[in-house]
Amino acid sequence: MTTNEASRPSRRGPYAKSTERRQAILVAAHAVFAAHGYRGGSLQDVADHVGMSQTSLLHYFPSKSDLLLAVLNWRDSITGDGTIPPDPEETLVDAVIRQARFNEEIPGVIELYTVLCAESVTDAHPGREYFTERFELLRRSYARRFRQLAEEGRLRPGVKPEAAAASLIALWDGIQTQWLLSPESVDMAGCLRGYLELVVLPE
Amino acid sequence: MTTNEASRPSRRGPYAKSTERRQAILVAAHAVFAAHGYRGGSLQDVADHVGMSQTSLLHYFPSKSDLLLAVLNWRDSITGDGTIPPDPEETLVDAVIRQARFNEEIPGVIELYTVLCAESVTDAHPGREYFTERFELLRRSYARRFRQLAEEGRLRPGVKPEAAAASLIALWDGIQTQWLLSPESVDMAGCLRGYLELVVLPE
Structure with a gap:
């Protein structure tokens, strides 16, 4: 995503955008926890993967343990x-x-x-x-x-x-x-x- | 162990003392890794358990991964x-x-x-x-x-x-x-x- 696109409001509105970001964080957290475990994987690693700050990430998932449980439930929804x-x-x-x-x-x-x-x-x-x-x-x-x-x-x-x-x-x-x-x-x-x-x- | 005892040279000599310290580190590392995993357990936690500095600990085991392998081999020697x-x-x-x-x-x-x-x-x-x-x-x-x-x-x-x-x-x-x-x-x-x-x- 380029800076131009980021500053332009999404045509699908803020709700779709937020769902998309949440989804991207789950995908990244899944990869980070699979590679390093929960204790070894950091929120910073996850934030880096999706290219957002840790503060923005905490807006979607208020803590690392909330993120873990969301990943586990998301995994269940797939498999x-x-x-x-x-x-x-x-x-x-x-x-x-x-x-x-x-x-x-x-x-x-x-x-x-x-x-x-x-x-x-x-x-x-x-x-x-x-x-x-x-x-x-x-x-x-x-x-x-x-x-x-x-x-x-x-x-x-x-x-x-x-x-x-x-x-x-x-x-x-x-x-x-x-x-x-x-x-x-x-x-x-x-x-x-x-x-x-x-x-x-x-x- | 009191400070007095620590400053008095051991009657069993430095070799026995070093073996004893090594053993105490293994016991502590076993507890720390069991409670937090390898990635979640830190060398500082292990050092705190045995009451030594992290620098002294690294004198016995040059790295965290060396310590892990020593714990695994020690575990095998028991079980x-x-x-x-x-x-x-x-x-x-x-x-x-x-x-x-x-x-x-x-x-x-x-x-x-x-x-x-x-x-x-x-x-x-x-x-x-x-x-x-x-x-x-x-x-x-x-x-x-x-x-x-x-x-x-x-x-x-x-x-x-x-x-x-x-x-x-x-x-x-x-x-x-x-x-x-x-x-x-x-x-x-x-x-x-x-x-x-x-x-x-x-x-």
Whole structure:
């Protein structure tokens, strides 16, 4: 954007302009937090990315923790909240593999999730409540799916739906970290499929 | 330590004294990195913890990244490198459960591992090589154990030793994160046992 354009009022009015700036800040904050973590990434870095002053940035997001939560919620609006929406045409196994393959296309988003999630266990981290609630939601949602499979006689005898839910989520998070470090030697979708084939009996 | 004691030469000589100081720095750095991550924890915080100046601290560890690697290696010397030493008297399942129960007693050490491991996927993080190599070592070591079980006819047919190794490590890391956030609602050892009972057939 040139100085001339900046001084000319936008034809779409101040509201559209403000939404656009907000969006640009979220994109920049996503990149900065993915590259350095929440604690390592600074508001100044984010402001530099979008070419505005830190003071202007704080007009959109009053604090760094507000910005973090906005990035996390924005991420959910793109990739979903992590639960797999029930689709009568798609099995749980297919839905998980489809999501895992999609994730392989967006390493930056996975990196952000991995770093912020782990950071959230540290003292007074503003993302702690978000991640704690997210895991509770995910465990409940997957446990419901596994209970459904159990009712259809398709959960391997001895497998508890709640434990399978926590384990699937854990396996997914853990294999993402290994994949981020060594993408060539880790088969994310293959590991998830392997686990689901152990717990879910064929139709 | 009082000023009087500090000015009196140690009876054990300067070498013992230096080892002691080095050890105190490692303990402090472990606590600081576990609480704030590597990027969020500062050398000044570590120096404050041990009551020395940052300049004196840099005499023992020339840089923050040197200190990080020393902490990681020191952690390994306490908790092991993550592999399970073969013991003819103990099954793989028992060894994993024993280690998981031990980890429940040392949440600070698990927090450090979780945070630094995830942080290591970010740009130019000094721990990246350490964690990449650690995962490769762990995958090789567990794959060897699963191959052994396969030779004894005790690996469930269809399970690949390499995939089971990567999955067990991933599950363990992921469930640790969930446990750090909600210790009351996550059964780490139970999830690991559940997975191993799926892949390892009873004797």
